[in-house]
Amino acid sequence: MNRHDDDDDLCFLTIKEAATMLKTKTVSPVELTEAFFRRIERYDNHLHSYVTLLKDSAMKSALISEKEIMDGDYKGPLHGIPIAVKDLYSTKGIRTTAQSRILEHNIPKFDSTVVQNLKNAGAIILGKLAMSEFALGRGDERELFPSAKNPWNLDHMPGSSSSGSGAATSAELCMGSLGSDTAGSIRAPASFCNITGIKPSFGRVSNYGVVPLAWTLDSCGPMTRTAEDAALMLQVIAGQDSKDPSTLNMPVPNYAETLRTELNGLKIGVPRDFFFNLDKTLDLDKEIVETVDKALETLIDLGAQIKEVDLPSLEYTSANTVIMLSEAYAFHENNLRTKPEDYGPVRRQFLLGGLLSASDYIQAQRVRNIISQELSDLMKDVDVLVTPSFPFTAPRFDDRNQARYGAGFRFLAPFNLSGLPAMSVPCGFHSNGLPIGMQIVGNSFREDVVLSVGHAYQNATSWHKQKPDLDF
Amino acid sequence: MVASDLGYNMNGNDIPPLDIEDFRSLVQDADLNISEEDLPKLLKAYEPLKRQLQALHELQLEDTPSATRFFPKGVED
Numbered sequence: 273m274n275r276h277d278d279d280d281d282l283c284f285l286t287i288k289e290a291a292t293m294l295k296t297k298t299v300s301p302v303e304l305t306e307a308f309f310r311r312i313e314r315y316d317n318h319l320h321s322y323v324t325l326l327k328d329s330a331m332k333s334a335l336i337s338e339k340e341i342m343d344g345d346y347k348g349p350l351h352g353i354p355i356a357v358k359d360l361y362s363t364k365g366i367r368t369t370a371q372s373r374i375l376e377h378n379i380p381k382f383d384s385t386v387v388q389n390l391k392n393a394g395a396i397i398l399g400k401l402a403m404s405e406f407a408l409g410r411g412d413e414r415e416l417f418p419s420a421k422n423p424w425n426l427d428h429m430p431g432s433s434s435s436g437s438g439a440a441t442s443a444e445l446c447m448g449s450l451g452s453d454t455a456g457s458i459r460a461p462a463s464f465c466n467i468t469g470i471k472p473s474f475g476r477v478s479n480y481g482v483v484p485l486a487w488t489l490d491s492c493g494p495m496t497r498t499a500e501d502a503a504l505m506l507q508v509i510a511g512q513d514s515k516d517p518s519t520l521n522m523p524v525p526n527y528a529e530t531l532r533t534e535l536n537g538l539k540i541g542v543p544r545d546f547f548f549n550l551d552k553t554l555d556l557d558k559e560i561v562e563t564v565d566k567a568l569e570t571l572i573d574l575g576a577q578i579k580e581v582d583l584p585s586l587e588y589t590s591a592n593t594v595i596m597l598s599e600a601y602a603f604h605e606n607n608l609r610t611k612p613e614d615y616g617p618v619r620r621q622f623l624l625g626g627l628l629s630a631s632d633y634i635q636a637q638r639v640r641n642i643i644s645q646e647l648s649d650l651m652k653d654v655d656v657l658v659t660p661s662f663p664f665t666a667p668r669f670d671d672r673n674q675a676r677y678g679a680g681f682r683f684l685a686p687f688n689l690s691g692l693p694a695m696s697v698p699c700g701f702h703s704n705g706l707p708i709g710m711q712i713v714g715n716s717f718r719e720d721v722v723l724s725v726g727h728a729y730q731n732a733t734s735w736h737k738q739k740p741d742l743d744f
Numbered sequence: 745m746v747a748s749d750l751g752y753n754m755n756g757n758d759i760p761p762l763d764i765e766d767f768r769s770l771v772q773d774a775d776l777n778i779s780e781e782d783l784p785k786l787l788k789a790y791e792p793l794k795r796q797l798q799a800l801h802e803l804q805l806e807d808t809p810s811a812t813r814f815f816p817k818g819v820e821d
Binding site for chain 1: 770771774775776777778782785786789790792793796797799800801803805808809810811
């Protein structure tokens with residue numbers, strides 16, 4: 273067996289598998305971290321998923337973790353696990369750019385809360401990951417760093433805005449990553465790249481130290497290869513944070529311990545009219561509908577009951593756009609006036625926010641309330657909703673129909689408006705060879721239920737185990 | 745994502761396109777720092793957003809407030 277095969281054996285491990293080996297001292301954090309850096313060196317010149325590699329600090333952390341574990345001071349399932357973070361999470365002493373020239377030289381003096389939480393749990397931070405500029409837009413050659421590529425086909429987007437998180441996790445250039453989600457930016461890349469990504473409930477995870485896109489919509493969350501790994505990462509980053517007043521003092525269950533492998537008695541709502549209706553929507557791919565319907569059959573086989581439900585207010589999901597652009601403009605207004613040349617293609621999007629009135633913003637918030645109430649009422653009757661994650665597979669980079677791509681986020685944004693937890697899990701492949709995702713939405717602060725459905729589904733299927741061919 | 749396009753599939757309404765001079769006034773009122781070259785590009789991006797705004801404002805929301813709560817059922821009371 274050559275070194276590449278040895279590296280693959282280590283890098284293909286899930287967090288759960290690696291944690292067991294680290295705890296029993298059958299692999300060391302140093303071996304694991306070195307294997308990932310070799311793999312990154314081998315493949316990332318094609319994928320561009322990393323914008324900053326932290327080799328020195330990661331190896332130093334790995335050595336410390338190794339000593340701690342050898343000394344019997346094992347901290348838990350993330351101890352010694354190589355993780356990477358989207359480049360909008362502030363990292364002390366390490367450049368944090370949000371893929372923008374505005375922040376090209378920004379070196380924070382503190383860690384964001386979730387990065388600090390990961391470090392406290394013993395995770396090894398491999399580096400900072402590519403994204404679309406300020407978490408908006410779709411990736412563009414005019415941005416600060418090259419756009420990350422989709423490991424399943426380099427001509428296709430990995431999804432935005434957590435593009436590097438999707439690409440690196442899918443290509444096994446890290447064991448898990450952090451993304452952020454304002455209108456679907458964790459779930460779209462998860463769907464496009466055949467990984468698992470969860471947007472937690474609003475208020476579940478601290479946004480402190482994370483470059484904002486829209487304060488009342490942003491959610492930080494893990495992107496991993498399995499729901500079980502997402503549970504392990506979420507465990508470490510969830511909880512109230514005195515530095516972020518939007519976080520709530522809600523109990524954090526032991527997510528890994530509450531995972532189920534059957535779904536007896538679980539009630540699944542399926543909003544067919546908005547998410548599955550091929551006659552009504554312009555861009556919904558028939559193969560996506562067929563694939564998610566097959567996944568629903570698997571969930572039924574696992575014991576779940578299906579109920580068709582209706583969500584008419586989702587026609588007004590564009591309230592998300594109005595709120596997002598208004599809040600984004602408030603954050604960027606000064607720089608848009610004084611340093612317009614430092615913005616890339618996202619500048620035009622931000623300027624739209626300057627054309628919105630207070631009345632527009634308030635009306636959008638009122639519509640948001642209608643959508644939230646409708647979802648809240650519905651969640652009294654069902655435990656989760658299941659939908660396709662996106663109406664179509666990852667677009668090509670040269671697809672100029674930006675309107676079509678943007679519109680796809682209407683499947684994801686309702687759950688930013690409502691603050692409900694939502695996860696994308698792999699559920700099959702299109703005839704074009706690209707992955708398809710299934711979205712699982714839970715009641716507020718019931719990430720445990722969402723993760724359980726994903727885990728039970730992954731226990732019964734192998735879509736999440738499919739790996740992209742990286743022999744470019 | 746491309747923000748202005750989220751309402752792409754929304755039940756639209758047939759409103760006339762905004763005249764470039766009207767749009768110029770809107771941009772000037774908002775005191776946006778953009779060039780003459782950028783003006784028509786921004787207008788193109790604004791058109792779908794304008795349609796979405798009109799649809800949102802036409803909704804009959806009666807006394808629906810703007811505050812949004814994120815508590816799970818049973819916790820807020």
